Amino acid sequence: MKKLGIAVVAAVMAAGPVMADLVFPSLSYRTGPYAAGGIPFADGYADYFTLLNERDGGIGGVAARVLECETGYNTEKGVECYESTKGEGALVYQPLSTGITYQLIPKATADDIPIHSMGYGRTSAANGTVFSHVFNYPGNYWNGASGAINYLLETNNGDLSGKKIALVYHNSAYGKEPIRTLEELQKKHGYEFLPLAVDHPGQEQKSQWLQIRRERPDFVLMWGWGVMNQVAVQEAANIRYPMENFIGIWWSGSENDVLPAGEAANGYKALTFHGVGSDFPVFADIQKHVVDTGKAAGAGDQIGTVLYNRGLYAAMLAAEAAKKAQSIHGVAEITPAMMRDGMEALEITPALQEELGIPGFGPNFSVSCENHGGPGLVGVTQWDASAKTWSLISDFKPTDTEVIGALIEEDSTAYASENNIALSCQ
Amino acid sequence: MFYREAGDFSTTYPQDSQTFPIRFDRYRYYAVLAVAVVIMPFVMNDYLVNAIFLPFLIYAIAAIGLNILTGYCGQVSLGTGGFMAVGAYACYKLMTAFPDINIFFHVLLAGGITAAVGTAFGLPSLRIKGFYLAVATLAAQFFLVWLFNKVAWFYNYSASGQINAPERTVFGVAVTGPNTEAWATYLFCLVFTVLLALIARNLTRGSIGREWMAIRDMDIAAEIIGVNPLRAKLTAFAVSSFFVGISGALFFAVYLGAVEVGEVFNIQKSFIVLFMIIIGGLGSIFGSFAGAAFLVVLPVVLKLVGVDLLGWPTDIVAHFNLVVVGLLIIVFLIAEPHGLAQLWRVAKEKLRLWPFPH
Numbered sequence: 001m002k003k004l005g006i007a008v009v010a011a012v013m014a015a016g017p018v019m020a021d022l023v024f025p026s027l028s029y030r031t032g033p034y035a036a037g038g039i040p041f042a043d044g045y046a047d048y049f050t051l052l053n054e055r056d057g058g059i060g061g062v063a064a065r066v067l068e069c070e071t072g073y074n075t076e077k078g079v080e081c082y083e084s085t086k087g088e089g090a091l092v093y094q095p096l097s098t099g100i101t102y103q104l105i106p107k108a109t110a111d112d113i114p115i116h117s118m119g120y121g122r123t124s125a126a127n128g129t130v131f132s133h134v135f136n137y138p139g140n141y142w143n144g145a146s147g148a149i150n151y152l153l154e155t156n157n158g159d160l161s162g163k164k165i166a167l168v169y170h171n172s173a174y175g176k177e178p179i180r181t182l183e184e185l186q187k188k189h190g191y192e193f194l195p196l197a198v199d200h201p202g203q204e205q206k207s208q209w210l211q212i213r214r215e216r217p218d219f220v221l222m223w224g225w226g227v228m229n230q231v232a233v234q235e236a237a238n239i240r241y242p243m244e245n246f247i248g249i250w251w252s253g254s255e256n257d258v259l260p261a262g263e264a265a266n267g268y269k270a271l272t273f274h275g276v277g278s279d280f281p282v283f284a285d286i287q288k289h290v291v292d293t294g295k296a297a298g299a300g301d302q303i304g305t306v307l308y309n310r311g312l313y314a315a316m317l318a319a320e321a322a323k324k325a326q327s328i329h330g331v332a333e334i335t336p337a338m339m340r341d342g343m344e345a346l347e348i349t350p351a352l353q354e355e356l357g358i359p360g361f362g363p364n365f366s367v368s369c370e371n372h373g374g375p376g377l378v379g380v381t382q383w384d385a386s387a388k389t390w391s392l393i394s395d396f397k398p399t400d401t402e403v404i405g406a407l408i409e410e411d412s413t414a415y416a417s418e419n420n421i422a423l424s425c426q
Numbered sequence: 427m428f429y430r431e432a433g434d435f436s437t438t439y440p441q442d443s444q445t446f447p448i449r450f451d452r453y454r455y456y457a458v459l460a461v462a463v464v465i466m467p468f469v470m471n472d473y474l475v476n477a478i479f480l481p482f483l484i485y486a487i488a489a490i491g492l493n494i495l496t497g498y499c500g501q502v503s504l505g506t507g508g509f510m511a512v513g514a515y516a517c518y519k520l521m522t523a524f525p526d527i528n529i530f531f532h533v534l535l536a537g538g539i540t541a542a543v544g545t546a547f548g549l550p551s552l553r554i555k556g557f558y559l560a561v562a563t564l565a566a567q568f569f570l571v572w573l574f575n576k577v578a579w580f581y582n583y584s585a586s587g588q589i590n591a592p593e594r595t596v597f598g599v600a601v602t603g604p605n606t607e608a609w610a611t612y613l614f615c616l617v618f619t620v621l622l623a624l625i626a627r628n629l630t631r632g633s634i635g636r637e638w639m640a641i642r643d644m645d646i647a648a649e650i651i652g653v654n655p656l657r658a659k660l661t662a663f664a665v666s667s668f669f670v671g672i673s674g675a676l677f678f679a680v681y682l683g684a685v686e687v688g689e690v691f692n693i694q695k696s697f698i699v700l701f702m703i704i705i706g707g708l709g710s711i712f713g714s715f716a717g718a719a720f721l722v723v724l725p726v727v728l729k730l731v732g733v734d735l736l737g738w739p740t741d742i743v744a745h746f747n748l749v750v751v752g753l754l755i756i757v758f759l760i761a762e763p764h765g766l767a768q769l770w771r772v773a774k775e776k777l778r779l780w781p782f783p784h
Contacts, residue, residue, distance in 0.1 A: 069733075074689075079681075099588075110605050173586035173587055200692065
């Protein structure tokens with residue numbers, strides 16, 4: 001017992017601030033009802049940094065260290081993870097949970113550590129003048145909502161008046177995000193809007209789908225996550241809802257969500273802001289340096305899945321921002337504050353994507369002090385149940401920035417006045 | 427040898443009826459209090475306070491509250507999470523509606539509002555008992571969470587349905603919001619925990635506490651000897667909800683800062699507080715503290731040992747944590763149904779006789 005005590009103390013001491021490496025905490029969740037989404041993302045995130053360490057000897061000559069902490073998608077554990085990792089020089093937080101992001105926004109800003117909530121979190125954080133330390137490039141939920149409506153406009157000859165659009169959403173901050181945008185767009189395009197809430201964790205959706213069966217909406221959008229997605233796809237199949245009229249947000253469009261429904265899920269669509277599949281040069285490097293050397297994270301069976309790719313992409317953007325920060329400040333061992341500057345100066349060009357081994361994988365964009373949200377280009381993918389693959393059916397296209405910009409302005413200024421935040425970038 | 431009443435004479439009635447009649451016990455209590463108030467604030471850092479001490483202090487209040495209802499009065503409740511949500515949302519509405527009033531009073535008022543709500547949901551207890559009452563309080567849990575999600579007034583019509591605690595100060599020191607110091611939030615919660623524990627301890631030793639225990643032990647017999655079941659049960663619900671409401675308010679305002687009702691105050695919260703009093707000991711104030719400390723510290727220790735020391739994968743440790751908690755509940759229910767408090771009591775008895783047990 002005493003030995004154990006000494007060992008614990010020693011471990012705590014050893015875990016103190018050692019500035020010899022670049023720390024990228026991964027607030028992952030490999031347990032609980034959202035694990036199906038959390039595992040591939042965490043694997044992709046960890047594998048990319050392993051690749052950088054193995055192939056390039058780290059970032060700018062400094063080794064990257066991924067500090068994994070299990071949150072179970074639970075905000076209390078998220079807070080514990082944040083506090084336990086921030087002392088180790090954590091450069092950027094990517095909690096992969098809208099709830100935890102909301103929690104961390106004020107804390108991390110006060111601690112001068114940036115947050116990158118890629119395609120989730122607080123949408124109005126795109127306004128960099130209010131949210132100095134929060135980034136949500138390359139796209140946010142309101143881009144997603146508008147992208148879905150744009151896609152429907154496109155496939156319906158530019159007219160949605162008289163159509164009925166239902167939204168099946170996770171009854172949480174995450175799921176409620178698109179409602180305002182869809183309501184604004186409703187005024188513009190004249191469709192009928194029907195929001196249907198599904199409570200955490202989303203295993204019980206009989207009544208919502210009964211309502212869909214009764215109301216017969218022309219299209220169903222979904223903001224779901226974890227086990228809720230598979231249940232929704234299965235329920236849609238059960239009521240024989242036409243899958244091609246059912247569109248999920250990018251968090252409702254992975255293999256885990258459609259495989260349980262089998263053939264019935266064929267034709268289900270999902271939005272995306274990055275490429276699908278493993279047909280990119282970077283995957284050959286991962287196979288060679290990570291998988292073959294036995295250093296793959298987790299079970300190593302997720303490579304090339306949608307969410308693995310997203311984790312990989314998140315890690316890539318973080319690593320590029322770190323490189324940017326190193327070049328701006330001229331030091332290899334950057335601090336979180338320098339990392340923030342790097343993220344704000346991040347620029348993704350076709351040449352850079354080529355160099356990283358992901359040509360055409362994501363949109364080209366540049367972040368600025370005012371705009372932390374990127375361009376918000378949204379593509380659409382479709383599931384092929386027989387080939388078991390997602391394929392991109394609509395290229396990355398711009399969204400209704402006029403409507404979204406006004407909403408972001410309104411929400412972020414409200415936040416600024418509530419919390420007495422002085423606007424930056426002026 | 428150390429722990430005994432020999433030579434410890436009471437010459438007045440107040441001396442005779444004090445909480446810790448044995449001198450050694452009393453000094454130990456003062457020592458703990460002194461360490462908590464004088465020394466701990468200086469060693470407090472962000473990690474300690476947010477990972478261990480705030481949850482411990484706040485859960486301890488909730489556990490005392492539930493213990494009054496379940497441990498002392500014998501009314502099973504699964505609505506703790508819902509009542510904590512009432513405290514949190516009441517505190518939020520008060521904080522945003524009256525920003526000039528001190529947060530201390532907001533937290534107290536939030537407790538008062540929760541007491542009123544809890545009494546209303548306690549009314550069925552006059553007719554139904556045991557499992558059926560548990561189901562009625564379960565209904566309260568689900569209804570309250572649904573209400574705070576559905577009615578936008580409760581979250582001031584914010585787009586995300588989240589509530590965020592604005593910055594509030596006590597004596598010029600921030601205790602809520604992002605710019606708080608670790609020691610300030612710790613002391614703020616400590617004040618509430620110590621005061622409420624004192625109140626609970628004295629309530630349960632007084633006539634009202636004896637009424638509750640009489641109802642718990644046999645309600646018909648209690649009624650025959652003149653205990654009014656309506657008064658006893660409803661006061662138990664009111665006092666219990668007051669405590670739980672304060673813990674909910676602190677949980678939201680001081681500890682988390684931003685809350686989403688379906689995620690933070692769901693049924694799991696009701697269960698974890700119930701586990702705390704089962705493991706800690708039903709019908710014991712010390713047990714509430716012990717249970718809260720146990721369930722707050724255990725996952726942290728398991729994580730430190732499993733992930734940081736042994737280098738196990740994080741998911742294995744998270745699953746292992748569930749296994750350990752489940753196992754402990756079974757072990758306690760079989761081997762020591764009165765929980766950690768009973769272990770403590772037995773230890774004290776042994777100490778009294780030691781080193782001459784005969």
